[in-house]
Amino acid sequence: MKILVTGSSGLIGSQAVKYFGQQGHEIIGVDNNLRKFFFGEVGDTSWNLAALKKLPIKFTHYDTDIRDRAKVNELIKISKPDAVIHCAAQPSHDLAAKIPFEDFDTNAGGTLNLLEATRQHCKESPFVFLSTNKVYGDAPNELELIETDTRWDYRSEKFKHGIDETMRIDQTKHSLFGASKTAADVFTQEYGLYFNMPTVCFRGGCLTGPAHSSAELHGFLSYLIKCAVIGKSYTIFGYKGKQVRDQIHSYDVVTAIEQFIKNPKCGKVYNMGGGKENSISVLECINMLSKKYGHNLNYSVSAENRIGDHICYYSDLRKFKTDYPTWGLSYNLDKIFDEIVEAQLQLNS
Numbered sequence: 362m363k364i365l366v367t368g369s370s371g372l373i374g375s376q377a378v379k380y381f382g383q384q385g386h387e388i389i390g391v392d393n394n395l396r397k398f399f400f401g402e403v404g405d406t407s408w409n410l411a412a413l414k415k416l417p418i419k420f421t422h423y424d425t426d427i428r429d430r431a432k433v434n435e436l437i438k439i440s441k442p443d444a445v446i447h448c449a450a451q452p453s454h455d456l457a458a459k460i461p462f463e464d465f466d467t468n469a470g471g472t473l474n475l476l477e478a479t480r481q482h483c484k485e486s487p488f489v490f491l492s493t494n495k496v497y498g499d500a501p502n503e504l505e506l507i508e509t510d511t512r513w514d515y516r517s518e519k520f521k522h523g524i525d526e527t528m529r530i531d532q533t534k535h536s537l538f539g540a541s542k543t544a545a546d547v548f549t550q551e552y553g554l555y556f557n558m559p560t561v562c563f564r565g566g567c568l569t570g571p572a573h574s575s576a577e578l579h580g581f582l583s584y585l586i587k588c589a590v591i592g593k594s595y596t597i598f599g600y601k602g603k604q605v606r607d608q609i610h611s612y613d614v615v616t617a618i619e620q621f622i623k624n625p626k627c628g629k630v631y632n633m634g635g636g637k638e639n640s641i642s643v644l645e646c647i648n649m650l651s652k653k654y655g656h657n658l659n660y661s662v663s664a665e666n667r668i669g670d671h672i673c674y675y676s677d678l679r680k681f682k683t684d685y686p687t688w689g690l691s692y693n694l695d696k697i698f699d700e701i702v703e704a705q706l707q708l709n710s
């Protein structure tokens with residue numbers, strides 16, 4: 362297959378390039394390192410690109426900006442990929458409020474450019490969009506919670522597996538990032554349902570792994586581990602540090618993408634994260650770093666939470682597992698931590 366990957370130098374994109382490239386597929390990567398513009402030097406993804414270029418795989422990289430409609434159209438017209446994996450994004454909800462046009466133009470406009478070019482030139486090719494749990498805005502915060510010493514959790518049995526895809530996406534505070542991703546999510550569904558194209562939205566929880574160019578405003582777990590390893594102080598914003606996230610390694614995201622590409626359906630939506638088994642609060646992450654690795658994070662807890670931030674979120678994975686029963690997580694929290702700690706030690710040695 363010929364597979365077009367946008368955001369190919371980022372966390373998920375680079376894992377997709379590596380994974381499918383090593384299977385012998387021809388990969389077209391699209392990434393203009395806009396993450397460096399978003400987050401400064403720490404967001405630079407060129408090291409990932411350099412590593413991908415050294416691999417013995419069929420990989421061609423284009424420095425194309427997905428906001429450039431004509432160039433996106435031309436690239437897809439000429440290459441006619443057998444699958445599109447769209448990972449390029451402005452990924453931070455806090456940053457979006459400072460750069461609303463850049464955020465919208467990349468997240469919503471860029472996605473539409475890719476969808477329409479795919480419809481024009483390779484309509485039958487599976488189109489995978491990396492969406493986000495921020496499409497649900499802060500609606501999950503309306504659920505009744507219980508508080509333990511280290512975390513928040515859902516009180517109702519109904520949510521014991523986490524948040525499923527029936528959570529509403531309307532009339533909830535998304536952040537501008539959540540709003541632009543929701544636009545892209547709905548457009549991706551619409552191209553599937555209206556034009557019968559094989560499209561999917563994976564609504565991600567916390568996607569993580571050693572290939573994240575983590576910054577304070579994006580890449581939570583990798584950034585927290587980096588701070589612990591290099592001795593940088595860390596601020597927890599609100600919720601007493603008991604806010605819960607589900608962690609999924611980029612490898613497991615890519616194997617889910619593979620399942621969809623092998624057996625695509627039209628206009629599907631799946632929550633995709635580490636689920637309950639890989640859910641962990643900020644305080645629990647800090648404890649684990651200290652107990653297991655001896656890295657004591659110097660942190661403070663600010664009373665103010667980030668606007669619209671989830672208090673407790675973990676993905677209910679049952680819909681995806683029902684449709685694709687051979688898929689499962691191969692990385693538990695221990696393995697995820699081991700890899701990121703090791704990567705941060707190497708990067709900062």
Ligand SMILES: NC(=O)c1ccc[n+]([C@@H]2O[C@H](COP(=O)([O-])OP(=O)(O)OC[C@H]3O[C@@H](n4cnc5c(N)ncnc54)[C@H](O)[C@@H]3O)[C@@H](O)[C@H]2O)c1
Binds near residue numbers: 392426428449493569
């Ligand atoms: N990482 C997470 O925790 C998380 C959670 C939920 C959803 N997601 C979604 O998953 C996708 C991948 O996330 P990630 O963590 O790999 O992000 P990332 O920032 O590591 O990678 C995205 C890449 O896209 C590139 N890019 C950004 N704008 C571009 C543009 N206009 N043109 C070309 N390239 C551009 C960046 O330079 C970067 O290398 C994104 O859509 C993100 O919204 C991520």
